[in-house]
Amino acid sequence: xxxxxxxxxxxxxxxxxxxxxxxxxxxxxxxxxxxxxxxxxxxxxxxxxxxxxxxxxxxxxxxxxxxxxxxxxxxxxxxxxxxxxxxxxxxxxxxxxxxxxxxxxxxxxxxxxxxxxxxxxxxxxxxxxxxxxxxxxxxxxxxxxxxxxxxxxxxxxxxxxxxxxxxxxxxxxxxxxxxxxxxxxxxxxxxxxxxxxxxxxxxxxxxxxxxxxxxxxxxxxxxxxxxxxxxxxxxxxxxxxxxxxxxxxxxxxxxxxxxxx
Amino acid sequence: xxxxxxxxxxxxxxxxxxxxxxxxxxxxxxxxxxxxxxxxxxxxxxxxxxxxxxxxxxxxxxxxxxxxxxxxxxxxxxxxxxxxxxxxxxxxxxxxxxxxxxxxxxxxxxxxxxxxxxxxxxxxxxxxxxxxxxxxxxxxxxxxxxxxxxxxxxxxxxxxxxxxxxxxxxxxxxxxxxxxxxxxxxxxxxxxxxxxxxxxxxxxxxxxxxxxxxxxxxxxxxxxxxxxxxxxxxxxxxxxxxxxxxxxxxxxxxxxxxxxxxxxxxxxxx
Numbered sequence: 001x002x003x004x005x006x007x008x009x010x011x012x013x014x015x016x017x018x019x020x021x022x023x024x025x026x027x028x029x030x031x032x033x034x035x036x037x038x039x040x041x042x043x044x045x046x047x048x049x050x051x052x053x054x055x056x057x058x059x060x061x062x063x064x065x066x067x068x069x070x071x072x073x074x075x076x077x078x079x080x081x082x083x084x085x086x087x088x089x090x091x092x093x094x095x096x097x098x099x100x101x102x103x104x105x106x107x108x109x110x111x112x113x114x115x116x117x118x119x120x121x122x123x124x125x126x127x128x129x130x131x132x133x134x135x136x137x138x139x140x141x142x143x144x145x146x147x148x149x150x151x152x153x154x155x156x157x158x159x160x161x162x163x164x165x166x167x168x169x170x171x172x173x174x175x176x177x178x179x180x181x182x183x184x185x186x187x188x189x190x191x192x193x194x195x196x197x198x199x200x201x202x203x204x205x206x207x208x209x210x211x212x213x214x215x216x217x218x219x220x221x222x223x224x225x226x227x228x229x230x231x232x233x234x235x236x237x238x239x240x241x242x243x244x245x246x247x248x249x250x251x252x253x254x255x256x257x258x259x260x261x
Numbered sequence: 262x263x264x265x266x267x268x269x270x271x272x273x274x275x276x277x278x279x280x281x282x283x284x285x286x287x288x289x290x291x292x293x294x295x296x297x298x299x300x301x302x303x304x305x306x307x308x309x310x311x312x313x314x315x316x317x318x319x320x321x322x323x324x325x326x327x328x329x330x331x332x333x334x335x336x337x338x339x340x341x342x343x344x345x346x347x348x349x350x351x352x353x354x355x356x357x358x359x360x361x362x363x364x365x366x367x368x369x370x371x372x373x374x375x376x377x378x379x380x381x382x383x384x385x386x387x388x389x390x391x392x393x394x395x396x397x398x399x400x401x402x403x404x405x406x407x408x409x410x411x412x413x414x415x416x417x418x419x420x421x422x423x424x425x426x427x428x429x430x431x432x433x434x435x436x437x438x439x440x441x442x443x444x445x446x447x448x449x450x451x452x453x454x455x456x457x458x459x460x461x462x463x464x465x466x467x468x469x470x471x472x473x474x475x476x477x478x479x480x481x482x483x484x485x486x487x488x489x490x491x492x493x494x495x496x497x498x499x500x501x502x503x504x505x506x507x508x509x510x511x512x513x514x515x516x517x518x519x520x521x522x523x524x525x526x527x528x529x530x531x
Contacts, residue, residue, distance in 0.1 A: 028442030035449045043458055047314065049465055050324040055313045178291040178298075185298035188306055196306075196313040 007104060008112055015115035029118035033077070037070055037125055040191060055195040061223065064137035065193050067129030068148065068222075069215030072155025073191075074122040076163075079156075082114035084163045088170040088180045094258045107249055111164070138223035151218035154234060158213040161241040168245065171252030190214045210237050273370050274378045281382020296343065296387065304339040307458075308332065324463035330489075333402065334460045338485040340391040341416040342457045345480035349380040350427025350444055357434035363528050373519065377424050384420055388413060395488070404488055411497045412488030418504035419480035423451070425511035426476070432515075435522035456482025476507040 019026045044066070048059040057065075087110055090096045099109050130148065134141065139148075166183035173179060190211035194202050205212040213234055220226045285292050315328045323331060353376055356362045365372035395409045430447055433440040452458055454477040461472050461482045472478050483500050486492040492500070 022438055024437060025440075025442060028440075028446070032442045032445040032449065035446055039449050039453045039458075042453060046459060046464055047310075050463060051314050051318060053317055054310075055317055178294040181295060182298045185302040188303060192306060192310060196310050198309065201309070 003104060004108055007109070011112055012115060016117060019117045026118045029116070030121050033074075033119050033122050034125065037122055040066055040070075041129075054193070057193050057195050058137070060133045060136035061138070061219065062193055063129060063133040064139060064223070065215050065219035066191070067126050067131075067133060068151065068155070068218045069191055070122055070126035070129065072152045072159065072214050074119050074126060075152065075156045076159040077116060077119040078123075079115055080111055080160055080163065081119075082116050083111045084167055084180075086114065087111070087167050088177050091170045091252075091256065092177065096256060097258050100253075100256075106253070107164075111160070134222075137219070138225075140224075144222055148218070148222060151222065154238070155214040155218065157238055158210050161238060161245060162209070162211070164245050165241065165248075168248045168252055171248075171255050187211070190216075193219070206233065207237060210234075210241070213237075274374070277375055277378035278382045278385070281379045282386060283382075285383040285386055292383065292386075296390070300339050300343055303342075303457075304335055307335045311335065324460075326460065326463065331460070333404075333489050334485055336398070337395075337404065337412075337488050338456060338460075338481050340395050340488075341412065341419075341481045341484040342455075343387045343391055344384055344413075344416045344484075345419055345423055345451075345455060345457075347380050347384060347420070347424070349376050349424055350431045351441065352376050352380070353428055353431035354434040354440050354444065357431070357526065358438065358440075360528050362526060373428050373515065377421075377428075380424075381420070388417065403490065405490075408490055409488050411494070412484035412486075415479060415487055415497065415500055415504065416481075416484040418501065418508065419455075419476075419484065422476045422504060422507050422511060423480055425508065425515055429511065429515050429518055432518045432522045435525045451477050451480065454478065455480040456485065460485075476504070476511075479504050479507070 041063070044059070044062050047054070048062070052058075054062070090099075090110070096106070096110070099106050102109055130139070163183055167180050169179045170177065186209060189197075189201075189205060189209070194205055194212045194216035197205065202212070206217065217226070217230060217234070221228065221230060311323070311328065311331045314323055315331075326334070353373065356365070356372065356376075362372060365375065392409070392413055395404070395413075396406060398404055399406050399409065427444060427447065430443045431440070433443050437443075454461075454472045454475055456472075456478055457480075461469075461478055464472060472482075479500065483492070487497045487500070
């Protein structure tokens with residue numbers, strides 16, 4: 001565990017140095033990421049200019065949901081996005097070899113290598129949105145903030161596991177990149193409140209594709225719309241995903257044939 | 262050293278398009294998966310969003326649009342959102358950044374055009390599929406074939422504009438080690454201002470000038486309006502004229518900016 005922590009710290013330091021070397025690029029990426037949040041907010045702002053509520057979700061509740069979503073998404077993008085983007089190419093082109101030779105968990109090394117600090121500003125923006133729209137949305141604050149932190153971490157873990165699940169198929173497919181890209185299409189399900197979806201899809205978003213754990217469920221728990229009994233469900237789903245990925249990763253590594261895979 | 266632009270002559274252009282089509286068909290599984298993923302999922306989400314908005318209010322309209330009109334817009338816009346764009350501008354940045362541009366500068370083929378013609382092969386297959394789907398849809402909806410063809414023509418003009426715009430921004434790579442962020446900003450703005458996420462007619466009037474002053478609405482919103490009959494033939498003609506204007510303007514800016522910026526190129530990265 002100590003070794004993993006040391007490797008993580010080294011990776012953190014190296015990536016921070018890179019961000020300072022390419023300062024203009026970091027600033028531009030920060031602006032790009034801010035615009036992404038603005039686009040999300042603008043979309044709902046336009047919708048709420050024309051309607052009072054969407055299936056019981058008021059403007060403030062949706063913005064509160066977006067604030068939580070932005071927080072967990074920012075953490076994922078900061079720590080894992082780039083690594084997961086390159087991982088399928090590494091497997092496909094045999095570049096995973098170099099990681100396999102290291103005396104450390106390969107999955108850890110493959111997913112914690114590339115950290116992108118340009119996104120971190122969005123975390124502050126997400127917290128600002130939560131703080132600004134929370135009271136009107138029904139968020140009590142106080143100890144609720146601790147629960148919010150827990151949900152942001154759950155959102156981060158959910159996105160990590162889901163992203164891993166969509167990448168891992170590259171071991172079996174000749175060009176599994178498009179399956180990896182399919183994640184980004186389905187990801188769009190996460191940045192809308194689950195109330196807009198029919199019952200079957202809502203069920204799917206809480207079980208097989210738990211995108212709802214990144215924003216919708218946290219927003220509902222924190223505003224008292226649903227009870228805390230959702231926690232066992234979250235735990236069961238994430239544990240199930242964790243075990244599945246562990247199994248698939250090991251099976252994938254056994255199948256991996258270096259440059260010819 | 263030749264420039265980034267090439268002389269007249271169709272042979273190499275046709276060959277580049279043919280190569281692009283062959284490459285797409287070689288990996289048809291990936292192509293279809295990408296196509297389905299990038300069309301069905303966003304449209305499905307939009308349809309569910311509109312449905313939930315209308316089920317929240319009793320009847321009525323949303324920003325002057327009925328439920329049926331919003332559904333028609335969403336389905337039709339799916340056809341055109343697949344034609345717009347592409348990632349050829351990212352390819353240009355990568356060539357400049359890595360020094361891969363060297364190979365093209367030694368050949369009598371302009372890299373900017375070559376990259377476009379190579380990439381358009383995939384979009385032509387997509388356009389053919391969209392036309393087929395649209396033609397089938399005319400049997401079940403109020404959309405007619407001539408409107409669909411007019412919309413498709415405008416969408417293809419939009420595709421050219423999208424590339425020219427992206428290629429101009431890609432020129433930033435001559436000055437900047439990693440200029441991908443510029444294109445990412447552009448893509449995010451385009452997703453909202455092209456009408457891909459929501460019909461631009463629902464945007465409040467005080468903000469409407471933003472999308473009207475930019476060419477992005479010609480990518481999805483314009484073609485959809487034409488195909489659904491909201492814009493008549495005269496309006497289509499006007500929009501085609503506007504699209505031609507944008508193409509000429511952007512072509513001029515692209516020529517000027519690349520001719521100027523290419524002097525900074527050192528062959529080992531921008």
